Amino acid sequence: MLQQLLTAAITIGIGIAAAFAYFYGSNILIDRMFPGSVPGDRGTRNIRIASAIRPWLFLFPAIFALTLYLVYPVIDSIWLSFHGPSGVKWVGLKNYIWFANNGTIHEALFNNFLWLLVVPAASTFFGLIVAALTDRIFWGNIAKSLIFMPMAISFVGATVIWKFVYDYRGPGQTQIGLLNAVVTWFGGSPQAWITLPFWNNFFLMVILIWIQTGFAMVILSAALRGIPEETIEAAVLDGANGLQIFFRIMVPQIWATIAVVWTTITITVLKVFDIVYAMTNGQWNTDVLANEMYTWMFEGGGDFGRGATIALIIMLLVVPIMVWNIRNANREMGGH
Amino acid sequence: MLSIGGRKSPLIWAVHLSVLLLVVIWTIPTAGLFITSFRTADQISVSGWWTALSSSERNAVARTPDASTAKEVNGKYVVTGNVLQSGGSVAKFGWSSLHPTQYDVGQVAQLRDGTTLTVAKDGTYQWANDKPFSGTRRIFFTAKTPPSFTLDNYVHVLTANGMLRAFINSLTVAVPATVIPILIAAYAAFALAWMQFPGRSLLIAIVVGLLVVPLQMSLIPLLTLYNAIGHATVVPDSSLMGHVLTISGLGLHSDDGKMIGINPKSYLGIWLAHTGFGLPLAIYLLRNYMVGLPREIIESSRVDGATDFQIFRKIILPLSFPALASFAIFQFLWTWNDLLVATVFLSHQQDSLVMTGKLKDLLGSHGGDWEILAASAFISISVPLLVFFALQKYLVRGLLAGSVK
Numbered sequence: 001m002l003q004q005l006l007t008a009a010i011t012i013g014i015g016i017a018a019a020f021a022y023f024y025g026s027n028i029l030i031d032r033m034f035p036g037s038v039p040g041d042r043g044t045r046n047i048r049i050a051s052a053i054r055p056w057l058f059l060f061p062a063i064f065a066l067t068l069y070l071v072y073p074v075i076d077s078i079w080l081s082f083h084g085p086s087g088v089k090w091v092g093l094k095n096y097i098w099f100a101n102n103g104t105i106h107e108a109l110f111n112n113f114l115w116l117l118v119v120p121a122a123s124t125f126f127g128l129i130v131a132a133l134t135d136r137i138f139w140g141n142i143a144k145s146l147i148f149m150p151m152a153i154s155f156v157g158a159t160v161i162w163k164f165v166y167d168y169r170g171p172g173q174t175q176i177g178l179l180n181a182v183v184t185w186f187g188g189s190p191q192a193w194i195t196l197p198f199w200n201n202f203f204l205m206v207i208l209i210w211i212q213t214g215f216a217m218v219i220l221s222a223a224l225r226g227i228p229e230e231t232i233e234a235a236v237l238d239g240a241n242g243l244q245i246f247f248r249i250m251v252p253q254i255w256a257t258i259a260v261v262w263t264t265i266t267i268t269v270l271k272v273f274d275i276v277y278a279m280t281n282g283q284w285n286t287d288v289l290a291n292e293m294y295t296w297m298f299e300g301g302g303d304f305g306r307g308a309t310i311a312l313i314i315m316l317l318v319v320p321i322m323v324w325n326i327r328n329a330n331r332e333m334g335g336h
Numbered sequence: 337m338l339s340i341g342g343r344k345s346p347l348i349w350a351v352h353l354s355v356l357l358l359v360v361i362w363t364i365p366t367a368g369l370f371i372t373s374f375r376t377a378d379q380i381s382v383s384g385w386w387t388a389l390s391s392s393e394r395n396a397v398a399r400t401p402d403a404s405t406a407k408e409v410n411g412k413y414v415v416t417g418n419v420l421q422s423g424g425s426v427a428k429f430g431w432s433s434l435h436p437t438q439y440d441v442g443q444v445a446q447l448r449d450g451t452t453l454t455v456a457k458d459g460t461y462q463w464a465n466d467k468p469f470s471g472t473r474r475i476f477f478t479a480k481t482p483p484s485f486t487l488d489n490y491v492h493v494l495t496a497n498g499m500l501r502a503f504i505n506s507l508t509v510a511v512p513a514t515v516i517p518i519l520i521a522a523y524a525a526f527a528l529a530w531m532q533f534p535g536r537s538l539l540i541a542i543v544v545g546l547l548v549v550p551l552q553m554s555l556i557p558l559l560t561l562y563n564a565i566g567h568a569t570v571v572p573d574s575s576l577m578g579h580v581l582t583i584s585g586l587g588l589h590s591d592d593g594k595m596i597g598i599n600p601k602s603y604l605g606i607w608l609a610h611t612g613f614g615l616p617l618a619i620y621l622l623r624n625y626m627v628g629l630p631r632e633i634i635e636s637s638r639v640d641g642a643t644d645f646q647i648f649r650k651i652i653l654p655l656s657f658p659a660l661a662s663f664a665i666f667q668f669l670w671t672w673n674d675l676l677v678a679t680v681f682l683s684h685q686q687d688s689l690v691m692t693g694k695l696k697d698l699l700g701s702h703g704g705d706w707e708i709l710a711a712s713a714f715i716s717i718s719v720p721l722l723v724f725f726a727l728q729k730y731l732v733r734g735l736l737a738g739s740v741k
Contacts, residue, residue, distance in 0.1 A: 004501060008508040011603055015512035019519050027645045054644055055533040062524035062615055069554055069612020070546045076557035087560065126358070133355050143355050145728060147362045152724035153717045154673030156692045160699065160713035161365045164372060164706070176384045178368060210362065218732050242347065271550050274675045278696050290552060297556055298680065304556050311553045322548040
């Protein structure tokens with residue numbers, strides 16, 4: 001036990017120390033190699049050389065990591081998607097044809113489509129409601145903090161939490177899952193929610209909505225506060241009621257932010273993996289693309305070609321939304 | 337919102353109620369897990385967690401010892417004892433299985449054979465007769481058990497279940513995977529914000545462009561690369577570094593179908609992976625923040641002869657603290673909560689699992705061991721929750737910087 005802790009501490013220490021050592025060390029090195037304190041032309045020339053090299057010293061680890069972990073994988077994935085299971089044999093478009101015709105993939109695509117339809121809309125909706133309502137009550141900050149809390153919980157942790165909610169016991173037995181307890185209390189019959197075809201997708205989505213609402217709320221709440229008071233006061237003077245003010249005055253002014261929230265959650269949904277993987281692993285018709293990708297990559301021997309093809313397609317779906325988002329953000333910042 | 341302009345509307349109560357309802361819906365699942373984690377396996381399987389706070393009633397039966405052991409008290413022969421094995425109290429009792437709750441506690445029941453039976457609230461009973469008698473008798477009773485909670489699940493999970501090991505593993509992954517990218521990103525962001533060199537705007541564009549790459553993309557290429565490196569280098573096992581940085585685990589099939597001997601699934605590998613995946617956002621956020629710092633301070637210290645390194649350490653870093661803190665929280669939550677990267681880049685052996693991987697295993701293999709699952713899950717989410725409640729301000733600030741501005 002103590003040894004484990006010690007090993008962990010040493011490992012952490014080495015990792016962090018190495019990173020610090022690079023920046024300090026390289027900086028000292030360059031000052032030694034090109035000392036600016038030398039008199040005359042050589043001194044100024046040294047300073048010029050040092051300041052030409054220094055940015056690259058500062059940038060080198062970042063460029064290295066970005067190239068290795070993001071640029072290279074994109075290129076390699078494109079290459080792999082044209083190759084067979086072990087990444088050696090050229091198969092042309094076979095993986096893409098397989099993708100277009102495979103039944104499981106169609107099911108995953110359909111489910112992904114459902115997720116895209118429901119989760120961003122529901123999260124943004126609840127986020128907006130909470131942001132608007134909590135702004136005017138004295139315990140609003142506590143309420144916000146509690147609704148924001150699931151953001152900190154891992155997808156797997158959230159899955160465990162909701163597994164307890166969805167738990168199913170046969171009819172007549174005491175239900176220990178909250179949802180079935182409520183259903184039987186109202187006189188309904190208990191259901192095995194997670195294996196209920198088609199609808200089980202929605203019970204998985206609830207988990208992500210539960211997590212993402214806090215995110216939507218925080219951002220929309222800031223946007224609502226940014227609305228100029230005068231526009232609201234003018235509406236009040238004109239006799240508008242609360243709902244009219246909200247839907248006709250406030251919401252139109254924060255459309256841009258709503259769009260950002262919506263698209264950001266859309267990207268999260270496209271990549272959703274953990275919830276499905278941990279709750280059903282794609283059984284009972286709940287498969288999604290990211291889980292399919294994982295299955296093809298790492299389970300049952302793996303097929304790198306097909307896995308890479310699915311990964312590429314997920315990226316192609318994400319890119320347009322992301323580009324739109326970044327351009328939006330840059331425009332709002334005044335083009336930094 | 338409905339009381340805009342200072343008007344007190346009766347609708348404000350509707351607002352209070354709806355917010356309360358939403359808050360309850362949002363917190364109840366977590367509360368359920370929390371309460372469940374303090375209940376015994378038996379309690380969990382017979383009743384919902386929401387019953388844990390009130391005392392529960394159960395019907396039970398006890399048997400008296402043989403009446404020949406009765407003691408003579410004031411001319412009566414009395415058998416005494418207690419129907420309750422553990423704590424609690426008795427509400428009702430009876431002597432026949434047809435009417436198990438016929439009498440309230442304290443009442444004296446006249447039995448058919450001429451004996452009397454009485455059970456007190458604390459469970460003690462007296463079975464009495466005027467003359468010596470024999471035989472035993474069953475006592476039916478309704479026991480009330482007060483709410484009881486136990487720490488046993490936590491003790492079990494931490495000592496026997498390997499959760500403590502997983503906890504340490506998670507920390508070993510998450511702490512450097514948070515510090516290293518921040519350090520690298522801070523230097524890069526400073527260079528991109530305040531240093532002059534050719535190709536600067538191109539680099540900025542590339543960093544922004546890399547924001548779109550989903551990390552799923554990187555898994556196969558990196559794993560193949562790691563395997564190639566693992567194949568090529570022999571890490572000395574005897575040295576400390578070898579112990580620390582390599583973890584033996586599952587081999588992967590190489591192209592020719594052979595197992596690759598040395599496993600590249602190490603902490604170093606996963607730190608660097610998290611670093612790579614976190615960098616675009618980190619550089620993007622930090623650069624945007626640093627660009628906004630007042631130009632005069634930086635220029636005047638340049639005039640005073642400060643080097644770039646000094647400017648960075650003494651001026652930029654302290655001033656950028658809010659942005660650094662925001663990103664640090666994000667990255668920590670992300671690396672602590674991550675399942676995918678850990679599943680791919682760390683071995684699946686029990687002693688190198690992180691908490692999320694451990695939870696996933698528990699979900700799959702012992703879906704029925706609720707008490708273990710609940711306690712493990714709560715340990716795993718307690719760290720992010722702690723970070724969340726302590727540093728919420730920075731988290732909110734970071735979110736706003738990341739998506740709106």
